[in-house]
Amino acid sequence: MSQSSHASTASTLHEVARIAGVSPSTVSRILNGTARVSDDKRKAVEAAIANLSYKPNLLAQGLKKGRAMTIGILTQDLASPFFTEALMGVEAALAGSGYAPLIVSGHWHADEEAERVELLMARRVDGIVILSGSLSDKQIGRFAERLPIVATGRRIDTGQARGIALDQLEGARLATDYLLELGHRQIAFIAGLPEHDDARARLAGYRAALEAAGIAFNPALVVQGNFQESGGLLAVNELLETRQRFTAIFCANDQTAYGARLALYRRGIRVPDDISIIGFDDLPNSNYTTPPLTTVRQPVYEMGKQAARTVLQLLNGETPTLTQLPLELIMRESARRIL
Amino acid sequence: MSQSSHASTASTLHEVARIAGVSPSTVSRILNGTARVSDDKRKAVEAAIANLSYKPNLLAQGLKKGRAMTIGILTQDLASPFFTEALMGVEAALAGSGYAPLIVSGHWHADEEAERVELLMARRVDGIVILSGSLSDKQIGRFAERLPIVATGRRIDTGQARGIALDQLEGARLATDYLLELGHRQIAFIAGLPEHDDARARLAGYRAALEAAGIAFNPALVVQGNFQESGGLLAVNELLETRQRFTAIFCANDQTAYGARLALYRRGIRVPDDISIIGFDDLPNSNYTTPPLTTVRQPVYEMGKQAARTVLQLLNGETPTLTQLPLELIMRESARRIL
DNA sequence: GTTTAGTATGAAACCGTTTTCAAGATCAAG
């Protein structure tokens, strides 16, 4: 018994025209400032608009103009602080541009991601920002035949596709070097998901730093995580059971570090007194863990911002100005000099 | 020198019709299954669709049907885990419904929120979910004259507006009772922002529980926070300086608890051995703090889900089935019996 | 006063769909 939903229907440009006693064309012209209009008509139209509290139908506008004033954002996990921070950057870049973000989530699954991108295109978004994910460069390239796309975590620069990549390997080297500098020699590594480019690059950075310092890579010290707290926890337990000696743990990301830290806490192992921990990402929370987490800061906010700005530039036919964003070691209290 | 953006234009229903040698009406009918169509034409059309990889223009569809298949979501802070979890719930409820969420953020500022809602309506969203915020019930009521709105954190039930409120007072009582039960008698409270309804309700719950237990309310034990880590940290410092004795701290939310915990850590005060801490929200992270945080779980995911589901029901003319969602005490390791 | 250029405005076409309406085709019943 559908309570006859009394949705008072919105007013249209035609009504405004009728009330003001002018033609629709004139109203449109006034709205867009696309031609001069006599003062009296303008007054009348403005009065009518205020009166009806008329707001143009963005759907109709988008259809006619061929620009929906929307940027599609493909994220992977709404709950992950990493992605939300990037989202904040995107939001900031889009603010005031007239473009609204349409956010969809792919959940790290290539098929779902492709489907979501199709959805965005069906909604006729004007451009797309892809935050990481598992789509192949080729697929992205194909999508980019239709509209500008900026993807993070990859290096592409073809047609209307751009990539913004952070130097993960360098970041991992930064972290490892720091531990080495503090005197650590047995450094465990909790890896991310191997199908993940970034994860492999970080592992590579860890190895590279070790080798540069003349320390043999010990496979027994690297154990698989999953980029989540649970993986860090399990990994540390595993590590402890193998009875390998180590004085520091480098975690593939901060969430992993949180889990690792809890595992140590459970066994009464002190951080950083007994074991040092270093993370990767610098999530907002890492400033408030006990102890505050030493980590490698990824400028994800700036990355999101730059990605969105680049899409906007592509849309305006400008040549985008992509600058390499640096990773940075954030020294807090979870790692200390070995005695 | 706008590099002639080669956006290969998307195919339209008319092209499909032309290629298949039928009228646009027929194509539309096949797409929507709105009438029977002879087998040969259907085959031809399906071939043409696959051939052109045609996807209907959702903008045009929305314009024509008067339904944009979009639900507007007004959130406050993309970075806050509280809101993102609600967002996840919304996403889950919308999945497979054909409706896409259009997420905008109001940043806790009533003016901005109103403006964002206007924007959503200009985009002709079919319904709106408002996650908390500072809009007055009256304003929401006015918006709800045009479309269905479900708002969390309030009790409204007028026309097309619905509210989903959690019993904050009860939650705070749960937490306080638990501490009392553990033998605590001097319980500090770090309050949220006073202009925030929930914050006041939680304070009231704390007082109610105290009084029910025959313990005099001590104003010196409640200190102002800001719902953020920084506020918790400052508040604990303040508390410690007043030299008031207390054995437990009840924090208005988990983020506050994180800050409080760090302040204690800095002074070498152990949790829970020296002081117990209890939070409110049960953010995902609270399972991985050291020690894991005892807290009151707010079912925000379910709340977001229910909110979105309710909008959908309102849209279909069904009478929504709103069930009160219970708060729940999550006992972890940050609070313990006093000796 | 006629011609020219320029201005303000409205009519109508269009964006890509859906849907009403009417017509043509098919077929069973009489």
Next chain:
DNA sequence: CTTGATCTTGAAAACGGTTTCATACTAAAC
């Protein structure tokens, strides 16, 4: 065979805007 009912299909109008085009009107130039 008609007749009427049923089914398939296309033409055209509509959704709410923008934009091209044409026109009536001024104002300037000769």
